[in-house]
Amino acid sequence: MRSPQFSLRTKLILSFLAVIVLGGVLSLFIGSKLIRNTLLTQAQAKVRHDLSSAWMVFNEKVSNIKEIVTLTAAREGIRGALQRGEMGILIQYLGHVRSENGLDILTLLDREGRVLLRTSSPDVAGDDESQDEIARLALERKTVAGPQIIPRGELLKESKTLADQALMDIIPTPMAAPRAESQETSGMMLKAAAPVLNETGALIGVLYGGILLNRNYEIVDRVKEIVYKGERYKGRETGTATIFQNDLRISTNVKNEQGQRAVGTLVWQEVKTAVLDEGKPWLTRAFVVNDWYLTAYEPIKSVSGRIIGILYVGTLEKPYLDTANRVMRTFTIMAALCVVFLLSVLYFSTSRMIRPLQRMAAATQEIAKGTLSHRVEVNSRDEIGALAESFNQMTDHLREANDKLVEWGKTLEKKVEERTQELREIQAHLIQSEKLASIGKLAAGVAHEINNPLGGILIYSHLILEDTPKGSPHSENLKKIVRETTRCKEIVKGLLDFARPKEPQMVLTDIHELLDKCLALMENHALFQNIRIEKSYAPVCPRIIADGGQLQQVFMNIILNAAEAMNGNGTLTLRTSLDPARQEVAVEIVDTGHGIKEEDKRRLFEPFFTTKEVGKGTGLGLAISYGIVKKHQGTIDVRSEAGQGAAFTVRLPLKRTSP
Ligand SMILES: Nc1ncnc2c1ncn2[C@@H]1O[C@H](COP(=O)(O)OP(=O)(O)OP(=O)(O)O)[C@@H](O)[C@H]1O
């Protein structure tokens, strides 16, 4: 199957587009990942830092409680009243301290750990608290503080309100590990205990106080205020903090769908496993109540080091994702604009690059049609320019070769024509000389036979004429016989001259002199009276070896014929020329007479061919001339058209070759 036909430009643009789009998509993909990761990593680092701030707030609160309890336990008044057993004063004083410092409980034990008085519930006393984790340490004269899980029974002893504040319905939470029970009855408390010592330093009691964290939002809200400063995103608070009692949210500012604090909800299952079960911090994104947050969770440990809860801070992931998306969107739009810009640049630059090629393609088509003069106009100095230059050179060579071919064709035609003409002439000469030779033979035979009887007739006629008296009627007839017989004799002589011309007496002969002699002889002839004679002799003409007498006969014949053809009126031109190449002299005798008919031309040199009236011409003049010229190894030609005059050319070689 053939691939579809695309133009060069489309192919270029498509391949660039493929590279750009591929590169673009790849960089967009990598870019989006990078931007997301960078943004989220930075945000996550901030959250981790926020958790430290949350711990500061949390521990500050613990320290605060510890300070209150320690200072109160060390009071002189407390010690004295306790030693003296003044319970009324103690209740009043400690009650005042509790309410003054916002503590939920403030309880005094005796040195065995039995409750002497509960400020929140003075009626409930006498029970043993020596096994309480914190109280026990204080009984050992240590000052301690920390978070602690307090069962509902213990809370009820302090106050019903406090126990109910801790009581919490467990709300089923998506993605959380379900709990078997539906209610949490115990509470988590920040608690501090300090020993009460007498003057000698002996333990006389223990004072402990604390605040219940369940539904107490002081710490989490303070964290939010310090760390997130009320940041909001699309109407929602972004920063959140939570205190978990085990996996249960007991104090939080994470909101549920209804916009209320999501206390009673449970932690995400994965966080529970990592933090509560494995005791590791969780420092990455997590699902919180109903959305994804960038989070930090760390376990809250009791004074004995037992994990009893989790401290959490987190910020909504969505704003960061949206920022990343926004950046990506801007980036994508810019990339798309860049692609469009690049493509248009590409389109114009490929157009510029391809235009010369298109011109070349058009030029090749022109040249293929045969317009070899077509040139490619490319001015660029790159490879295409060089190509166009070579292409033009190639076309030039092609044109030159073609011109030569055409020229050669023409000269060939001319040459063929010339050769054909030459051949035709040679053939005509050949035919003519053969014909003349056979006629010559015949004529010679006849002439020889007739010559003797004619001689006899002439002698006897003369004798009879001499014997015939003057005035005899026969004398006139006899004279006629003598005249006609003489004429016959001349004819026969001419025939013999033609058939068996005398061997020429070759001497150095000046052609021009010879021609002038002929003219001098003719000048007085009646026919020449009104004929203008023009001479055009070659400036240099070497003498040739020839029989002057015989050649004179030839020229006289031709000149006389010319004069007769002009009927005594016209121009006779004598022209001589030297052809050094062919080593010959040409004598041209031109007249302005009636010319020669085409059909007569072939027969001109035949003996007895004449157009003159009977008795006027013998028709032997040209025949004899032909014989003489041939003996001189020359040629005789005629050019003529009826009514246009005639031109006879006699060509004679400068040097004779031995026959
Ligand atoms: N210059 C010329 N112009 C026209 N016709 C010519 C010319 N020369 C020769 N001829 C023709 O050629 C014929 C043959 O010429 P040629 O000289 O052989 O014989 P002739 O002139 O007729 O007779 P003769 O020369 O014996 O008196 C002529 O009769 C004439 O018709």
Ligand SMILES: [Mg+2]
């Ligand atoms: Mg003649």
